[in-house]
Amino acid sequence: MPSTVVLAPLSARSSNDPLGRRRRRRRNAAVLTALTAVLAVSAVLGVAIGPVWVAPADVVRILVGHLTGSPAEGLDLSADAIVWDVRLPRVLLGIGVGAGLAVCGAALQAMVRNLLADPYLLGINSGASSGAAATILFGVTLGLGEHALAGSAFLGALAASLLVFVVARTAGRITSVRLLLTGVAVGYALSAVTSFLVFASGSAEGARSVMFWLLGSLALAQWGGPLAALLVVVLATVLVLTFWARRLDALAIGDETAHVLGIGPTRFRTQLLVVVSLCVGVIVAASGCIGFVGLVVPHLARRLVGSAHAWAVPASALLGATFLLWADLLARMLMQPRELPIGIIAALVGAPFLLLLIRRLHPSS
Amino acid sequence: MIRASGITFSYGTRSILSGIDLAAPHGQVLGLVGPNGSGKTTLLRTLHHALVPRTGSVLIDGDDLRRLSAREIARRISVVVQESPGDLPLLVSDMVLLGRTPHRSSFARAGAEDDQIAARALARVGALHLAATPFDGLSGGERQRVLIARALAQESTHLLLDEPTNHLDVRYQHEVLDLVRDLAVNAHHTVVVVLHDLNLAASYCDQVLLLHDGQVVARGAPDDVLTPEHLEPVYEVEVRRVALDDGFQLAFRPRRARADAPRSTPHTAPRPRSA
Numbered sequence: 001m002p003s004t005v006v007l008a009p010l011s012a013r014s015s016n017d018p019l020g021r022r023r024r025r026r027r028n029a030a031v032l033t034a035l036t037a038v039l040a041v042s043a044v045l046g047v048a049i050g051p052v053w054v055a056p057a058d059v060v061r062i063l064v065g066h067l068t069g070s071p072a073e074g075l076d077l078s079a080d081a082i083v084w085d086v087r088l089p090r091v092l093l094g095i096g097v098g099a100g101l102a103v104c105g106a107a108l109q110a111m112v113r114n115l116l117a118d119p120y121l122l123g124i125n126s127g128a129s130s131g132a133a134a135t136i137l138f139g140v141t142l143g144l145g146e147h148a149l150a151g152s153a154f155l156g157a158l159a160a161s162l163l164v165f166v167v168a169r170t171a172g173r174i175t176s177v178r179l180l181l182t183g184v185a186v187g188y189a190l191s192a193v194t195s196f197l198v199f200a201s202g203s204a205e206g207a208r209s210v211m212f213w214l215l216g217s218l219a220l221a222q223w224g225g226p227l228a229a230l231l232v233v234v235l236a237t238v239l240v241l242t243f244w245a246r247r248l249d250a251l252a253i254g255d256e257t258a259h260v261l262g263i264g265p266t267r268f269r270t271q272l273l274v275v276v277s278l279c280v281g282v283i284v285a286a287s288g289c290i291g292f293v294g295l296v297v298p299h300l301a302r303r304l305v306g307s308a309h310a311w312a313v314p315a316s317a318l319l320g321a322t323f324l325l326w327a328d329l330l331a332r333m334l335m336q337p338r339e340l341p342i343g344i345i346a347a348l349v350g351a352p353f354l355l356l357l358i359r360r361l362h363p364s365s
Numbered sequence: 366m367i368r369a370s371g372i373t374f375s376y377g378t379r380s381i382l383s384g385i386d387l388a389a390p391h392g393q394v395l396g397l398v399g400p401n402g403s404g405k406t407t408l409l410r411t412l413h414h415a416l417v418p419r420t421g422s423v424l425i426d427g428d429d430l431r432r433l434s435a436r437e438i439a440r441r442i443s444v445v446v447q448e449s450p451g452d453l454p455l456l457v458s459d460m461v462l463l464g465r466t467p468h469r470s471s472f473a474r475a476g477a478e479d480d481q482i483a484a485r486a487l488a489r490v491g492a493l494h495l496a497a498t499p500f501d502g503l504s505g506g507e508r509q510r511v512l513i514a515r516a517l518a519q520e521s522t523h524l525l526l527d528e529p530t531n532h533l534d535v536r537y538q539h540e541v542l543d544l545v546r547d548l549a550v551n552a553h554h555t556v557v558v559v560l561h562d563l564n565l566a567a568s569y570c571d572q573v574l575l576l577h578d579g580q581v582v583a584r585g586a587p588d589d590v591l592t593p594e595h596l597e598p599v600y601e602v603e604v605r606r607v608a609l610d611d612g613f614q615l616a617f618r619p620r621r622a623r624a625d626a627p628r629s630t631p632h633t634a635p636r637p638r639s640a
Contacts, residue, residue, distance in 0.1 A: 010481070010484055010485060010488060010493075017480070018480060018481065018483075018484030018493070018496070019458035019461075019462075019480055019483060019484050019487075019496045019497070020458065020496055020497045021458060021480055024497075109453070110453060113452065113453075114452070115452045115453075246462075246463065246466055246469075247466070249455060249459060249463060250463055250466065252453045253448050253455070253463075254446075254448035256415060256446045256448055257446055257448045257463075259413075259414075259415050259435065260413070260415070260439065260443070260444040260446055261439055261463055261464070261466040261467060261519075262434075262435045262436035262437075262438065262439030262440070262466060262467035263435065263436075263466065264435045302453070306456065307453045307454055307455055307459075308455060308456070308459045
């Protein structure tokens with residue numbers, strides 16, 4: 001009978017941490033801790049900074065007061081309202097949107113083996129835009145009342161990714177190239193639908209609203225079911241993708257490698273598509289189409305902690321959340337009292353970042 | 366042991382394999398040889414269901430592959446495939462640890478035991494010192510050894526290799542095949558290897574299967590299969606066999622044009638079909 005014991009034990013000297021992984025784990029854990037601290041400070045500053053400055057110490061006292069159920073004493077009520085009712089939901093939305101877009105971008109880059117992939121690769125943003133345009137321009141409410149805009153955007157996003165999935169799947173297989181091309185094609189087609197809706201409505205005001213929505217904004221943030229749903233979905237996505245880290249590593253190498261390691265590439269890709277579509281759909285419905293986060297942040301995360309997804313996914317989540325918080329702060333503050341669409345800031349900050357990374361990534365070529 | 370019977374496979378209407386039987390017992394190295402396009406790589410891929418044959422069945426230790434889950438197949442068969450992470454560079458240690466995937470639930474992280482197994486596998490191929498370096502920066506020979514280490518970390522008892530000596534210099538060609546042969550002889554693993562180099566097949570295989578146009582032309586010990594009578598019609602070259610030490614080596618040269626036929630130039634000479 002064959003035996004599996006063909007590997008001689010290592011010498012005692014090298015047997016403790018033979019791959020140097022413990023050292024790397026310590027280092028990466030330190031990086032993640034630092035990123036968490038930066039995110040926490042950014043969140044407090046995000047609540048503190050605004051047309052009315054609230055001291056960070058007061059912000060913390062108000063937050064602690066609300067969380068423990070014993071309101072902080074000696075602070076005026078307007079500060080409390082600004083912190084708790086106005087700015088905190090917006091900061092939480094920014095954290096959720098940034099983290100979600102970043103991890104979905106990382107997963108898609110692995111899934112189609114292309115560093116240019118981003119969460120909108122699958123036509124999700126175009127589908128959501130078409131849905132949103134139908135609501136803004138023609139008052140399509142689908143009986144959803146005040147959530148009509150978010151609802152139709154979400155349904156548009158899901159319809160687009162379903163379409164991409166069905167078209168890209170041939171003979172029971174989904175390959176990365178086919179997925180990439182189908183996503184691009186469906187994206188163009190649905191962008192045309194949105195443009196047509198804008199054109200057909202003939203409403204300049206409506207066109208402006210659609211445009212604003214396309215560039216993304218966190219201004220609609222408020223406490224309630226949609227915010228809670230988004231945070232739950234994003235948290236679940238971050239956890240699932242972190243748990244799937246090793247499968248993502250394998251799929252990023254190739255379909256053949258994934259198969260050889262006992263991971264059905266088509267089945268895993270389908271699971272990933274479902275998770276990513278849901279997460280991005282919820283995000284787009286809440287905040288419009290904020291570009292660049294999902295493209296740039298995963299690259300930055302990999303530079304900090306390496307390409308193994310066990311580290312790259314959580315690092316992307318933390319970095320994405322921080323990045324979007326600061327982008328939103330700039331969007332709110334730069335042209336006061338007007339608010340810039342956050343998509344403009346994300347692209348303006350993100351593009352030079354990406355150029356810098358590209359130069360660092362391949363110094364020789 | 367791997368036993369395949371009546372394997373047929375086709376891409377669309379183009380038939381690649383027609384009715385192939387194969388038996389690879391424990392403790393032996395089975396070589397698949399044949400010219401480009403003869404179907405040897407396709408055959409290897411059907412043996413671990415990277416391709417599912419149109420008809421016929423593959424049994425591994427008596428169990429039909431169709432009844433085994435992808436993970437169960439990966440626990441029994443490890444395969445050395447040539448794919449590179451490309452744009453998302455992994456460290457060598459991560460690459461080898463991936464071999465532990467079939468043994469862990471998808472939600473479990475690699476533990477200390479996995480580290481030990483991966484490190485031993487790397488030490489076995491003489492590449493432990495590369496553990497903390499990026500896989501992409503390795504030379505061809507180093508990559509090959511790391512991929513074999515990943516297959517070893519999988520701890521399966523069947524090993525499939527597709528042209529493992531590709532792009533390797535002579536020394537590494539022999540090192541890799543020595544390693545593979547050692548697995549068969551000393552650990553009684555089943556090894557199936559696709560080889561282009563017939564002299565390597567002659568030196569390292571217990572059995573060889575000579576394929577041509579998706580069919581088995583000859584099978585048996587290298588001494589019986591790798592003969593001018595079998596090889597000349599398949600490869601369309603002249604073959605000479607020279608006794609060397611206790612084995613033999615093959616030498617090749619183009620077929621001499623017949624005296625009455627017009628001399629063919631390299632431009633008009635029929636080219637071998639490529640894979």
